[in-house]
Amino acid sequence: PGVSEHEQVRNQAAAHLLRTQFWEEQDKNKAAAAEFKDAIFSGNKRKSGEGANGAEPDPKRVAIGEAVVPDELKGTELAEAQDAVKGRMKEKFGAQLDKYKESVEDTVRLWETGWKDRYYADKYKEKDIAEGGGREKVFRSYIEGLCWVMHYYYKGCASWEWYYPFHYAPFASDLVDIG
Numbered sequence: 740p741g742v743s744e745h746e747q748v749r750n751q752a753a754a755h756l757l758r759t760q761f762w763e764e765q766d767k768n769k770a771a772a773a774e775f776k777d778a779i780f781s782g783n784k785r786k787s788g789e790g791a792n793g794a795e796p797d798p799k800r801v802a803i804g805e806a807v808v809p810d811e812l813k814g815t816e817l818a819e820a821q822d823a824v825k826g827r828m829k830e831k832f833g834a835q836l837d838k839y840k841e842s843v844e845d846t847v848r849l850w851e852t853g854w855k856d857r858y859y860a861d862k863y864k865e866k867d868i869a870e871g872g873g874r875e876k877v878f879r880s881y882i883e884g885l886c887w888v889m890h891y892y893y894k895g896c897a898s899w900e901w902y903y904p905f906h907y908a909p910f911a912s913d914l915v916d917i918g
Contacts, residue, residue: 855910862907877909878917 742750847858859874868874884903891897 855913858910863905867905874909874913875917877905878914880904881909882914882917 846861847854859868859877863877868877880903883901887897887901
């Protein structure tokens with residue numbers, strides 16, 4: 740009521756045009772996604788020297804899985820090229836890394852037995868765990884925090900009163916049979 744026949748026809752035509760454009764864009768997106776998926780799984784890569792418009796790619800903006808190979812390395816084996824890059828990186832950053840390694844003390848030592856105990860002792864501090872109710876309290880609080888986050892994102896803020904009382908997350912392998 741109150742809308743002329745002419746306006747109804749025009750609105751229907753506009754709606755049809757929008758639907759058509761939507762489905763065309765959807766088909767283009769699906770085709771692009773399928774092409775991208777094929778390129779990923781078949782290992783197809785652009786030929787060297789072929790950028791977006793056939794131009795030389797910008798070395799600062801290289802697609803994932805591709806690398807700009809300097810002229811002096813073209814034609815060599817991949818392993819040799821990788822070794823050359825590692826050597827240049829070691830020359831450039833080796834002193835900094837050595838200095839950093841000397842200043843850092845690895846108290847957890849993941850490769851030795853008892854690493855979980857050392858991790859919890861280092862990250863949570865024995866006093867915090869003892870006052871907080873033990874590791875089980877850490878695990879329960881972490882799961883409670885995950886639930887809070889899910890509730891926040893899917894239903895809205897449950898409460899601004901709650902907080903995770905520790906600074907670090909427990910190992911996922913420890914989140915078993917907590918009830």
